[in-house]
Amino acid sequence: MTTLLIADHNNTSLADATSRALTAALQLGGDVHVLVAGANDRAAADAAAKLDGVKKVLLADDPALDHQLAEPIAALVVSLAGDYDAIVAPATGNGKNILPRVAALLDVAQVSEITKVISSDTFERPIYAGNAIAEVRSTDRKTVLTVRGSAFAPAPQGAATAPIEPVAAVAGDYRSFFVGEALASSDRPELTSAKVIVSGGRALGSAAKFNEVILPLADRLGAAVGASRAAVDAGYAPNDDQVGQTGKIVAPDLYIALGISGAIQHLAGMKNSKIIVAVNKDEDAPIFQVADYGIVGDLFQVVPEIEKALN
Amino acid sequence: MKILVPVKLVIDSNAKARVKPDQSGVDLANVKLSINPFDEISVEEAVRLKEAGKVSEVVAVTIGVAKAQDALRAALAIGADRGILIQTDEMVEPLAIAKLLAKVAEAEQPGVVILGKQAIDDDSNQTGQMLGALLGWPQATFASKVDLSAEAVEVTREVDGGHQTLKLTLPAIVTTDLRLNEPRYPSLPNIMKAKKKPIETKAPADYGVDVTPRLKLLKVGEPPARSAGIKVKTAGELVEKLKSAGAL
Ligand SMILES: Cc1cc2nc3c(=O)[nH]c(=O)nc-3n(C[C@H](O)[C@H](O)[C@H](O)COP(=O)(O)OP(=O)(O)OC[C@H]3O[C@@H](n4cnc5c(N)ncnc54)[C@H](O)[C@@H]3O)c2cc1C
Numbered sequence: 001m002t003t004l005l006i007a008d009h010n011n012t013s014l015a016d017a018t019s020r021a022l023t024a025a026l027q028l029g030g031d032v033h034v035l036v037a038g039a040n041d042r043a044a045a046d047a048a049a050k051l052d053g054v055k056k057v058l059l060a061d062d063p064a065l066d067h068q069l070a071e072p073i074a075a076l077v078v079s080l081a082g083d084y085d086a087i088v089a090p091a092t093g094n095g096k097n098i099l100p101r102v103a104a105l106l107d108v109a110q111v112s113e114i115t116k117v118i119s120s121d122t123f124e125r126p127i128y129a130g131n132a133i134a135e136v137r138s139t140d141r142k143t144v145l146t147v148r149g150s151a152f153a154p155a156p157q158g159a160a161t162a163p164i165e166p167v168a169a170v171a172g173d174y175r176s177f178f179v180g181e182a183l184a185s186s187d188r189p190e191l192t193s194a195k196v197i198v199s200g201g202r203a204l205g206s207a208a209k210f211n212e213v214i215l216p217l218a219d220r221l222g223a224a225v226g227a228s229r230a231a232v233d234a235g236y237a238p239n240d241d242q243v244g245q246t247g248k249i250v251a252p253d254l255y256i257a258l259g260i261s262g263a264i265q266h267l268a269g270m271k272n273s274k275i276i277v278a279v280n281k282d283e284d285a286p287i288f289q290v291a292d293y294g295i296v297g298d299l300f301q302v303v304p305e306i307e308k309a310l311n
Numbered sequence: 312m313k314i315l316v317p318v319k320l321v322i323d324s325n326a327k328a329r330v331k332p333d334q335s336g337v338d339l340a341n342v343k344l345s346i347n348p349f350d351e352i353s354v355e356e357a358v359r360l361k362e363a364g365k366v367s368e369v370v371a372v373t374i375g376v377a378k379a380q381d382a383l384r385a386a387l388a389i390g391a392d393r394g395i396l397i398q399t400d401e402m403v404e405p406l407a408i409a410k411l412l413a414k415v416a417e418a419e420q421p422g423v424v425i426l427g428k429q430a431i432d433d434d435s436n437q438t439g440q441m442l443g444a445l446l447g448w449p450q451a452t453f454a455s456k457v458d459l460s461a462e463a464v465e466v467t468r469e470v471d472g473g474h475q476t477l478k479l480t481l482p483a484i485v486t487t488d489l490r491l492n493e494p495r496y497p498s499l500p501n502i503m504k505a506k507k508k509p510i511e512t513k514a515p516a517d518y519g520v521d522v523t524p525r526l527k528l529l530k531v532g533e534p535p536a537r538s539a540g541i542k543v544k545t546a547g548e549l550v551e552k553l554k555s556a557g558a559l
């Protein structure tokens with residue numbers, strides 16, 4: 001069998017989730033080819049060619065494929081799909097946006113956010129905010145999957161370099177036009193690949209306090225910054241930082257939850273972290289039911305004390 | 312312009328799903344069911360567009376068992392004008408849902424279909440995108456802002472790293488994210504009024520769609536359990552523990 005992995009990238013580098021999805025793709029058992037579709041995206045293709053286990057990289061470099069719009073990329077994937085038994089993408093914003101379109105055009109049921117490959121057609125995936133794990137078998141002639149990055153280790157870079165072959169975009173009247181984007185740039189680690197995450201909740205009370213309390217601790221630990229939905233909704237943190245059922249799913253070595261109650265939707269995004277620390281002034285807060293180490297107290301007092309103890 | 316809003320009845324977001332002892336699924340007996348929160352946001356957005364005079368009619372549609380019409384009633388109470396229940400006792404997967412919705416869209420000719428980005432039961436996040444593919448319509452998923460005009464819709468989307476804005480020429484698909492709006496609590500009079508609004512009942516066969524599942528559900532198990540750890544008194548003690556656990 002042969003698998004096509006759709007890379008998530010920004011034209012110059014690969015998203016970490018791509019190498020994690022590669023690990024899952026390799027577990028299907030066949031050869032893996034990686035499609036890098038974008039504009040001026042040669043550098044991303046070069047990075048894909050270096051990943052261990054990749055047999056071939058397909059490079060589609062076309063202005064029409066810029067900004068990862070779902071319509072032209074799905075059309076391109078469908079044009080290539082005849083050669084493949086499985087089509088895989090990381091369950092990133094782009095993967096979630098593009099892949100169901102591919103699945104429907106191929107008349108195949110998609111299996112979303114797999115966390116385990118049991119065999120080439122059987123997978124585990126969490127449902128009900130991770131309160132249940134479904135084992136499903138695809139009966140379609142092709143398999144279409146998105147992969148939850150936190151459940152698979154990134155594939156390493158190998159010594160070998162896979163060949164890169166050009167493929168052409170599919171022209172069409174897609175009726176979707178890029179207008180603009182506002183992307184935050186940060187020197188902090190990216191949430192879904194960070195080893196340590198410091199996450200703040202509604203208790204922070206304002207964007208100013210969030211920045212004043214969460215960021216120094218995150219910087220001290222070299223950590224990524226996360227937030228609960230309540231903190232994002234209130235504008236304390238950007239939407240991109242939301243951890244949970246409907247935000248980012250993370251599993252760092254250390255997750256520090258500050259002033260977060262631990263609603264099921266939040267737990268869904270972080271309860272597979274290796275070590276969980278919670279600071280909450282309510283000793284009955286549900287977050288303590290999953291925390292390895294808890295401090296009952298006022299985070300505005302405790303966090304500076306943690307920083308002091310670290311020094 | 313008409314807007315079509317597909318809605319789903321799901322486990323209430325405050326209820327906890329319990330796995331059945333025989334591992335055949337999740338036990339939903341005696342569990343509170345509600346309209347999927349993202350669909351509520353979709354209905355709210357459609358109704359606001361109608362209140363702004365940009366839309367003439369909001370049609371809600373659901374696919375499921377007879378009780379699924381509770382989701383339609385919730386949509387009608389927010390302000391949708393009428394409902395369509397495509398009734399079936401089968402488990403219908405997103406692809407078949409999208410096929411049914413494509414038939415409804417062909418019949419109703421909406422300018423926009425607004426769907427929730429995911430249902431909080433199966434967490435698939437597929438239906439809107441699949442519907443776009445089947446109809447050949449453009450899509451803007453994970454919307455946090457929707458600006459509708461007669462010919463196009465401009466949508467700001469939540470993407471990894473921030474926001475992206477797209478312009479789609481109509482007809483088009485939009486899927487909603489949490490920060491698009493805050494749905495209203497329907498007033499009692501509106502809940503009463505909703506009971507009188509029309510709901511048309513159909514069957515998948517009326518649309519000639521085969522809803523046979525493509526995925527075999529082999530079993531539904533418990534997630535790995537995680538037990539509570541210990542409480543520590545001071546920050547110093549915490550840092551000690553983390554160091555000896557190798558986490559720092
Ligand atoms: C459809 C849907 C999807 C959702 N998706 C997500 C998601 O992806 N991610 C997510 O996080 N949530 C999500 N939610 C929301 C979720 O249900 C909770 O509302 C949210 O997680 C609560 O955020 P919080 O813990 O910051 O706020 P709260 O629940 O208000 O908790 C604040 C906590 O701070 C504590 N506190 C207050 N002051 C202090 C202090 N000075 N020091 C220490 N502790 C203090 C309080 O005791 C409390 O426990 C979703 C909800 C729905 C309906």
